[in-house]
Amino acid sequence: MQPRQRLVDIFSTFVQFEADDFKRWIVDARLKRSMGSCLETSDRGASDQFWALYWHKVWETQQHPLATAHITAYLQEVCYWVARKMSLNLTMRQSRADLFQTAIARIDTVLKRFNPQLSSNLKSYAEFAFGNIIKDTLRKNQEADICTDWALLNKASQKRVIDALTHGGLEARLIATYVLAWKCFKELYSGTEVRNTRKLVKPEPATWQAIAQLYTTERLSQLGPNSPAASPEIVEQWLVTTAKAIRAFLYPSPMSMDQPLAADDSASLGDRLPGAGEDSLLTELVIQEETEQRRTQMQQISDVLSGAIAQLDADTQYLLASYYSENLTQQQIAQALNIQQYTVSRRLSSTRKALLKQLAQWSQTTLHIPMTPDVLSSMSTIIDEWLSAHYRTTESSSG
C-alpha cells in the first residue's frame, strides 16, 4: 500500500480492497473539492495533523457530514493496519476487509471519545480505539454465534432489535408489531436454565399459544385498534425473522467502496462548505497554537505516567505489560503471576484507578485544568491509549 502524500489526497481518498488486500485508493470527488477549496483559502503550510484537528473541530461544533467523511478518509491507513494486524494475530473467519469495515463503521464512536484538549493526536488515538472496537465486535459475534435463535432473542437489546429490523428493510409500523411480539416472547419464555442459557430451545406449542394470546391482548393498547392479531404460527414466524435480522446485522455487508458517504444532496452541502471564510481562518489560528501546546502537554503527561509506572511493584508492571502488549490472555497472565483469573481484571482496574488519580492530581496543580468527570473520563482514555502505545513500543524495541 502506497501511503498518501498530498494533503488533498489524505482527506479525500478511500481504500479499495481486492482479494482481501489493498488494491488502490479511490477518490471521492466531493471531498476532493471541499479539501481543495480549504487548502486554497488557507495560506499556511499546515500539517495533516493540523487539518485532522480542524475537521474534528468542525465535526464537534457543526456535526457536518463532510467533516466525518474527511476524517474517515484521513484514518484509512490507520484502520487498514489495525485490521491487518488483528487478522494476523487472531484466528477468525472474518476477512481483513470485514474487520476494516467493522472498525471504520464506528467512526462516530471514535470521534466522540477523542478529546483534542488532552489527547496526543487523532491517528494514535484511533489506532487504539479501532483495535478495541474490532476486539469487542469479534467477541460479541462469537457469543451470538454460539446462541440458538431463541437465546439470541433473549440476549438482544431493544435498540439492536429495532436497528436490525430497520437494516433488514422492514417498515416502521411492522417493526412496532415485531417488537411487541418480541417483548411478549421474552416475558413468557426466558428459559429456566441458569448456566446454559445460550442453548435455549424452541418453545413448546403451549408457550407459543400463550405468547400469541398475550400479543393479541396487548396490541390494542400498544399498537392501536388497527393492529393485526396473530396466531402462534405467525408470531413464531415474526420471531424467526427477528432472530435472522439480528444475525444479519452482526455481519453487515460491506458498504460499497465507491460511495463512502450517504447519498446526500451535494448541491446543498456545497453551499455550506466549512473551511471557507474568515471564521475558519480564526479557527485555524487557534488550532495551530493549541497543537504546539498539546505536544508539550502530551510529553509532560507521558513523563508523569512513566514515572508512576516505574513505582509500581514488579508483578503489577508485568501485568500491565502483558495485557497492553496484547500478547497474553487473562488466563495466561493469571498463570504467570499465580493468581486467580479474575484477579487480573480487578488488579488492572485498581492500577488504572491509581494512575487516573495521580494524573488528575498532577494536572490540577500543574496544568490548572478545571477538573470535571468528563475531563477525568478523557484522562482515563488517554491513560489506556498511552499504556497501549507505551508497551507496544517497548515490545517492538526489545524484540
Added chain:
Amino acid sequence: MMSHNAASSHLLNLEHLLLEIPESAYALPSHAYSTSGALRRAHLNQMALESFLPWVRAEQDQPARLARQSATWPSIWEFVNGTALTVGAQRLVLVPSEAIDGDELRVAQEWVDLPNWVADYYVAVYVNPDEGYVQVQGYTTHRQLKERGTYDAGDRAYTLSTDDLIPDLNVLWVAQDLGLQTVPQATVAPLAPLPLEQAQALIERLGNPAVVFPRQAVPFPLWGALLAHDGWRKRLYEQRQGMVEQWSLAQWLRAGISGMAAEFGWAKPQLQLATGLGTRSAEVGVCRMLEIEGQAYTLKIGPSPESTGLETPVWRFELAPVDGTQQIPVGMKLRLLTEDLQTFDNNEDGAIAPVATLYVDVMAAPGEGIVWAVEPTPEAYEPEVLRF
C-alpha cells in the same frame, strides 16, 4: 467458575471492570415471580448484585450495601429491572442486562421519576451467566438520563446509547476522592399520593397475574404512586403470586407469622422465663427488632390491656429498647398512620423526657390497614401495611 467453552474470553476488553459471578449467585431465586421473564430478571439482578457488592466493599474505601433490605427486592424485581445500592453518600442503581450487543442502557422510569427511587448514578452491567462473569459497560448520572436520554413511552424507560456512557467506572470513584462538586441528580417532581379506594382498585386489577404487563396498564402517575408505597407494592406482588394476605395481625396470632413477614423480621416474642420462681409470662402478640441511631429496639404489637370487655379489639403498638436498662431517648416518637399514610387522632406517642416505652393504642375495624412509623427513622425502614 469458568466455562470450558470460553472461546471469546481472550477478546475481553479488561479496561471495563470484569467480575466473576460467585457460585452462590447461581442458586435460583427463592421467591416466586409471576412470569418467566420476571424470574429471569430477578436472577440477573441477583447475579449482578452478588458480583458487584463484594467488590465495592473490598476495593472502595466506603460502606456499601443494598439501599433497601433484601426481603423487599422480590417485590421490586417482579416489576422492574435494577438494584439500588448506597456506596458512602452516593446512590447507585445497577442495571443488569444479558444483551450481547450492549448497544444501550435502558432504565425503568421508576428509577428516574419516583422521588424515593432516584439515584445519583446508573451503572450498565452486562451479565454472561454461561461464561460466569459480569462486566461493567459504563455509567451515567440521573441528570444525563433525564436530559440526554430518550424516553420510550411503550416501555416506560429512559434509554441512552452506550456510546454516551462514561466507560470507566473509576471516574466515579476518583471524582469522589478528589472531592469534585458534582450534582448528578436533576430535580424530580413530587408524585401525587394515591387515594385509598383507588389503590385498592388498582391492586385488585393489577394483582391478577393475567395482566402480564401491569406497568403499561395504567398511566405512570398512578402506577408510580402505587409502586412507591412500599406496603401496597408488597401486597401487589403477593397477590400476583397467588399468596394469601401476608400481613394480617389476626392471622399471625392464630396461625403464626407469615413467610413474607418473617423475612422482614417479624416473630413471636420470646417466652420470658423467670428464673427459679416458676412463673412464665406467655406474651401474646408479635414483635420485630429495629435499629434506630445505632441502638436496638423492639416493636411489639398485641392486644391492648385496655381492650378487655370491648367488642372491637384494641391493639397496642409498643416500642422499647432491647436493653431493659436503657430508656427511650427524648424526641423519639412512635406514630401510626392509616393505610394511605394519613394521620388520625391520638396516633402518636413521643418522649418529652426519657421513658421506658412508647405505646399507641388503636381500635380498628377488621380489614382495615395500619402503618407504623418511628421518628427518627429506623435503619432500612419501609412502610408495611398491617391488616387487622
